[in-house]
Amino acid sequence: MKTLATYSIKGGVGKTSAAVNLGALAAADGLRTVLWDLDPQGAASFLFRIKPKVKGGGKRLIRDKQPVAVMKGTDVEGLDLLPADFSYRNLDLELDRRKKPLTGVRRVLAELEGDYDLAILDCPPSISLVSENVFSAADLLLVPLVPATLSVRTLEQLRRFLAGVEQPTPDVLAFFSMVDRRKKLHRELVESLPDELPGVAGVAIPNASVVELMGLHREPVVTSAPRHKAAQAYAELWAQARAVLDGGGKTGRPRS
């Protein structure tokens, strides 16, 4: 089983949208896919009409390592969800109590090995112990970049952080999110950054109303409007992510 995480230090940049759409695309490709909504806000769970509730909370999940007991099938065939829970806001504390605080998430995922081909982690925005767990579990970090100078700085921060981590770290693939083609800076950065920075995919998810309306329709764009340019951008992102996961792609950073 491969593990992909949508991650950003910043919030509201399109992590959850990417996670649910990539989940639907992976399932459509025939991969048995599980999405773990690690964000206590539970946006991914909400999008799939699943209560953000885990019996016993994050504490029991990390302790007992029985994810299947609380998982739910989504409306997308082949995609199951490990829902969010409000108690995940204290997941750092829970992980810190364990003997091996950096591997709690990985151990839960290990229980799904053999039953799933792909796990997607939708992460809360932060750099915390949960994030370090995600870095330890994931094969690939997908990082949404809103085209702005500050976002690039945030990506650099993440890279520096990963470079200082002793354990093996995931590949990093950044992609543009919430792109507004009417803005000159957005157009310029989308054009130039993939050439200037290694590990930046030339994929731009547009800042389209169809993406925002996902919250209303509660369905991924790739299934509700598969021909929309946003859906096609997610498809392109999935193709690039899959190439990296299958070992055929390049992110500009060798797998540690």
Added chain:
Amino acid sequence: MEHYAAVAPDPVDLILPASLDQAAALALLEQRLEVTRGRSRISDRTLLDSFDGRLRDAGLRAERPAGRSAAIVLYEPGAPSREARVPRARRHLATELPDGALRERLAPVLEERALLPAVRVRSSVQTLAVLGAEAKTVARIELERPELVRDGGERMPLAARLSLRPVLGYDREFDRTLTVLRDDLGLEAAERPLYDAAVLAAGGRPEGIATKVKLELPAGTRTDAAAALVLGRLVEVAEVNLPGTLEDLDPEFLHDVRVSIRRARSVLRELKDVHEPEARAHLRDELKWAQALTGPVRDLDVQLLEWPELSAHVGDVRAAELEPLRALLARRRDRERAKLVRGLRGKRFRAAMRAWQALASEPAGPGPDADKPIEAVAGKRIRKVLARMLEDGGKIGAKSPAEALHDLRKRGKELRYLLELFGSVFPERAVEPLVDGLKDLQKVLGRFQDRAVQVETLHAMRDDLAVEPEGPAALIALGPVLDALLADQQAARKEFAAAFEEFGQAAGRKRVRKAFGS
């Protein structure tokens, strides 16, 4: 701690009554359940399996979707589907499939058997989502109207089905839906999976064609009746394997024809006082001829099947140098196959098959053993062959000629056929250990003999090989191959004593001797 597995309830297939057309079925479901229609599609696919139904037996399903004639998709419960680009062909041996997950999974299942088209089914499928609170999908339904598509394109409707499939974490909703479908709507569970129904409707056997002859003869069966039953089943197996042999679909077809012939010859040899002597002698001659007719291609098949193992003796580089030898073997096989096909299509072979059928279906002649119970006649033969084996084998030492081992192997085959064909009338606890001991012994003797035949065949090809382009290099590379074969033959010889001793112990047990009437 309770352990949860990542499994939901099994899907359930229900049969829709013929009186309910698609519109009526949809209306009924929409009336009784909270459902929303999903996409509808046409699913046109050909199911592939081996002649003996190995994939079905292993819980696998291979399909070639129509319209995507270059793809084969393999489905296995609890595993992702595996797909490969495989251009349409009349058959696919595992070795002919492209490298990858599909081949990796199929090769150990298929072994030497080919993947063949079994049945084509074309369905219109309407998907429906069963909705729970907040319009969440809690179960899935597929309404399928399948048709069997025959070779000429003629279509035959099969019973329409409703397949109810679970969504993880919604077991209660699944049960509730099933109750509505079964109890309120009165839908009945399908007796068999769709493909089984389609294969049956096409006149085939879903489980494939068994080529093993396993007969349960009641004790006290007259010997002529037992002989007729066994000969009848054997000729059936030979007949059913002939088309595949003629079409050269896979090497097992010819092998099974040959095994049937050999077994029939064994029945005639062992039960000599049952049939009318002239008819028996005639059929024995004809089967001997048929065995000889089919021999050369089988020998070359074995050489080619064992090629990877054979060339592995010399390493990758020299294995490439051996290629002219493989090509020569393949050309010889083509030549011999042409002779075989002429022979199998010829009058003499057809007449031999008729004579075989006749002896299996007509009342036996006035032989003195005809009305004796089979356990008496077969038991006597088993005792005799066993005693002879023990005597001959006991005399074999380190310096005995190779013929002594070859002869012992022939006796072993005689015994094996007697036990396989008539073993059901003897106590299982006596037959089983004897068969097990015999199998191990025959394996060693078989290796000894096969290596000798291989060395002889390859030796005999040296002159022809020398005049081939790149032939001299192949000849040099052949040296280590022959050495390895001879070394393996010697190793088998060394293993003989232990295998024979074990066999002797199994055969010498009191209950074994008693079972066969000593």
